[in-house]
Amino acid sequence: MLIYDTEKKGEKPIYEYIYECIKRDIHSGNLKSGEKLPSRRQMALDNGIAEITVANAYSQLVTEGYIESREKRGYFVSSDMDCVCSGTGNGSVGEKKTCDLKGELCEPNAGTPDASVINLTDASLPEETFPFDTWSRIARKVFTEDRSACIRTPEARGLSELRQAIAGYLERARGFSADPDHIIVGPGCEYLSNTLLQLIGGSAMVAVEDPGYMCICKVYEFSGHKCLHIPIDENGLITEGLAESNVKMIHVSPSHHFPTGCVMSAARRASLVSWARENGAWIVEDDYDSEFRFEGKPVPPIAASDPDRVIYMNTFTRTLSPSLRVAYMVLPDELYDIYSKRMDFVSGTVSTSEQLTLASFISDGYYERHLNRMRNFYRKRKKAIFEELEGSGLSEFFDCEGDGSGMTFMLRGKLPFDDKRFIAGIGEKGLALNSLDEYCYKERVYSPVRYVVNFGSLTEEQFAHAAETMCEVMRNCLCLR
DSSP states (O other): OBOOOGGGOTTSOHHHHHHHHHHHHHHHTSSOTTOBOOOHHHHHHHHTOOHHHHHHHHHHHHHHTSEEEETTTEEEEOTTGGGTOOSOOOOOTTSOBOOOSOSTTOOOOTTOOOOSOEETTOOOOOGGGSOHHHHHHHHHHHHHHOHHHHTSOOOTTOOHHHHHHHHHHHHHHHOOOOOGGGEEEESSHHHHHHHHHHHHOTTOEEEEEESOOHHHHHHHHHTTOOEEEEEEETTEEOGGGGTTSOEEEEEEOOSSOTTTOOOOOHHHHHHHHHHHHHHTOEEEEEOTTTTOBOSSSOOOOHHHHOTTSEEEEEESTTTTOTTSOOEEEEOOHHHHHHHHHHTTTSOOSSOHHHHHHHHHHHHTTHHHHHHHHHHHHHHHHHHHHHHHHHHHTGGGTEEEEOOSBSSEEEEEEOSOBOHHHHHHHHHHTTEEOEEGGGGOSSOOOOSSOEEEEEOTTOOHHHHHHHHHHHHHHHTTTBOOO
């Protein structure tokens, strides 16, 4: 039994106090390597606190490696904690243990995030998924062996080493033969999209998917280009509306649409390519989230079979970190010639050291091993979240929609309910959630109502609490017939 005096927490949130108490007991040896901790429910009952408070404390300890969650068995002190324990504890297994946080071993965790809001719209990634050790080792090697290169002005298109590494990866993983000279590296897809506008020239009309990624539309419109919003259905972009348009470039995500997750059908892909060829138009293929397909084989990119009118685009923000502002596009021959004449004079926009580190990370095989680990990580997390969806009773009110890939899925309402009241109700209880309507450019009301859930940074404990809260609020929002 673990009992802590929460009256001594001071100004700290209770979850942070509990986290620090357990951490101190591990350091002092009161909690031994391999020792089982009370369940979240039991810990909450023993200390007179909410279960979500315990879940947040346990989650932080798991993140830092002090404890580990074992499927269907509970939480245990990590097996390698002997190396950090002082062995001076005076407790024993089964004895009530207390903590007043006065000892020297207890260090406040200033970096612990505020757990008061569970953000189901957050597209960030968990800290534990970034390969810090490997990345820092490669970075040190780069700064030691390539000092002169690190301080040179980056090439406009990106370093040759990185472009060659990306070309090799595309050949192996996406079946796409890309000329390294045609690869352009930049600090994000928004930057590269703006570069494309300079290449097609004038105020040409561009098109985007509706619903879709709102930021891209803003980039196009703020650059003075008229933007046509084309609806999608379960088969992807509805291409019929393009025939009578003056669109010169269209931005699509055929392998995994954001935010619905649908895959563009083969017929729609063929129709899109045919339209581009007949009208001298360009297709920007945003290969968003393509690396995280959990069921079946990866969907081949359009650029692999029709490279003449397709600009392939991807980023490392979803696979490594949003803070790593590195994206790339592969230009067809015609656009590459224009780029070489008009824009090859500018300086590169991504630091040389970062490009060299990423190039080595890819070329030495670390990137693909990292992706394999991350696919397993997110597959298990998604499975656990879906199981929680069933077990919590949320499945009484919502069905899940998704194609088995990516780090988003949708909750589709089963019963008539007051959408505005539901969103306001969960907001009051600390949950942030977006409806699919919020990703539409034109006003549209989806029926039944759908909500988009980003689960990349969501722990199983957080979703369990979110599901419980949504069930509670939904019971008060059902529309009586």
